[in-house]
Amino acid sequence: MKVVIFGCGRTGSTLALQLSAKGHQVTIIEQNPAALRRLGNDHNCEIVLGSGLDDDALIRSGIESADVFFALTRGDNTNLMAAQIVRLKYGCEKVCVKVADPLRADAYRNMGYFCINPAALTAGMMRDWLVGTPYEPIDTYNVLNEELKV
Amino acid sequence: MYMILVGGGNVGMYLAKRLLAHEHEVLLIERDPRHAQRLASQLGEENVMVGDGCEMLTQRDAGFGRADVVVSVTGEDEDNLVVCQMAKTVWNVDRVLARVNDPSHEEVFHQIGVDETVSATGIIFALIEQQISPDVIVPVGALARGNLEVVEVELGPRSAVVGKEVRSLVLPPQTNLVWVLRDEQGIAVDGSTTLQQGDMLVAVVPRDHAEDLREVLSPSRH
Numbered sequence: 001m002k003v004v005i006f007g008c009g010r011t012g013s014t015l016a017l018q019l020s021a022k023g024h025q026v027t028i029i030e031q032n033p034a035a036l037r038r039l040g041n042d043h044n045c046e047i048v049l050g051s052g053l054d055d056d057a058l059i060r061s062g063i064e065s066a067d068v069f070f071a072l073t074r075g076d077n078t079n080l081m082a083a084q085i086v087r088l089k090y091g092c093e094k095v096c097v098k099v100a101d102p103l104r105a106d107a108y109r110n111m112g113y114f115c116i117n118p119a120a121l122t123a124g125m126m127r128d129w130l131v132g133t134p135y136e137p138i139d140t141y142n143v144l145n146e147e148l149k150v
Numbered sequence: 151m152y153m154i155l156v157g158g159g160n161v162g163m164y165l166a167k168r169l170l171a172h173e174h175e176v177l178l179i180e181r182d183p184r185h186a187q188r189l190a191s192q193l194g195e196e197n198v199m200v201g202d203g204c205e206m207l208t209q210r211d212a213g214f215g216r217a218d219v220v221v222s223v224t225g226e227d228e229d230n231l232v233v234c235q236m237a238k239t240v241w242n243v244d245r246v247l248a249r250v251n252d253p254s255h256e257e258v259f260h261q262i263g264v265d266e267t268v269s270a271t272g273i274i275f276a277l278i279e280q281q282i283s284p285d286v287i288v289p290v291g292a293l294a295r296g297n298l299e300v301v302e303v304e305l306g307p308r309s310a311v312v313g314k315e316v317r318s319l320v321l322p323p324q325t326n327l328v329w330v331l332r333d334e335q336g337i338a339v340d341g342s343t344t345l346q347q348g349d350m351l352v353a354v355v356p357r358d359h360a361e362d363l364r365e366v367l368s369p370s371r372h
Contacts, residue, residue, distance in 0.1 A: 053227070053228065053252075053255070054252075054254075055254055075228065076204075076232075077204055077226070077228035077229050077231065077232040078228045080228070080231070080232055081227065081228040081231050081232070081255075081258070084231075084258055084261075084262060085255075085258050088258055088261045088262070089257065089258060089261075101205065101206075103205070103206040103207070104204070104205070104206065104232070104236075107206065107236055107239070107240050110239075111235075111239060150206050150207060150210050
């Protein structure tokens with residue numbers, strides 16, 4: 001698959017290496033050249049220096065023919081906006097967004113975006129590790145706690 | 151009317167001042183506590199709130215649920231987008247307006263249903279462009295929640311419509327040429343008006359057809 005990843009932080013770089021190890025064609029969009037060291041010296045990823053909010057960088061990343069787009073910067077709003085540009089303007093339907101704020105993740109999930117909230121995933125897996133129950137599918141972790149609802 | 155503004159920069163501050171002067175109920179949300187304090191001393195404590203306007207808890211406490219208008223004027227397009235989108239979809243705010251800093255982002259704002267956007271960069275650019283070359287369409291205002299645009303255009307010597315009667319023009323649907331500024335005089339346009347070089351033409355055009363209008367008025371290719 002042709003994969004475009006916006007953000008070469010810890011999540012983005014790890015995902016890029018994992019997917020390219022499986023033979024997928026990975027392009028990373030990253031603004032900060034220093035962040036690319038996270039990929040190590042021996043990777044197969046294409047690099048586009050720029051922002052996933054800019055048409056120029058998106059087009060250079062090959063978004064028009066991409067199968068999937070991941071928005072993985074540290075900015076929730078940046079991720080949410082990039083995801084919507086990619087889906088609405090470039091027609092890439094398969095989009096995954098990292099959203100740190102559980103409420104915002106929930107709101108955009110309701111709007112039809114696949115939002116992963118890392119805190120909910122980590123906490124849920126830790127809970128199951130402690131309790132000793134088998135790990136569950138991602139969707140059972142990736143939800144907003146009742147208590148947090150506004 | 152209850153109006154919530156997000157972002158206490160210059161735009162947010164002056165907007166809040168003007169709206170308060172018109173006796174609206176105004177709340178300006180600013181993220182930086184120290185800056186918010188300065189704003190509060192100018193606008194009144196009750197009109198300023200410290201918080202991140204993108205967060206749902208802040209939105210709840212600010213009263214997004216009863217707001218008539220939410221205006222997001224931070225310097226970051228992604229923040230303005232999320233504020234407006236949440237105001238619309240989570241809180242059902244009737245009217246939302248966003249400042250758009252990068253004109254290329256405007257399209258996405260419209261696609262997600264934020265009808266009213268203000269792009270200072272786009273307006274200034276159009277004004278400069280008009281100074282450099284005629285036949286450039288400059289947006290001067292929005293009507294019908296942004297679905298209609300009021301635009302002005304100066305007819306250059308090579309414009310395809312110079313010397314023609316208005317009734318002979320094939321205009322885009324629902325487009326009206328309303329007014330011409332000629333030799334410092336305003337003239338109401340009707341079918342018999344003959345357009346001249348140098349006319350400053352004011353038109354109302356559906357947003358989707360602004361580009362078509364440009365085609366009609368632009369220099370003829372023959």
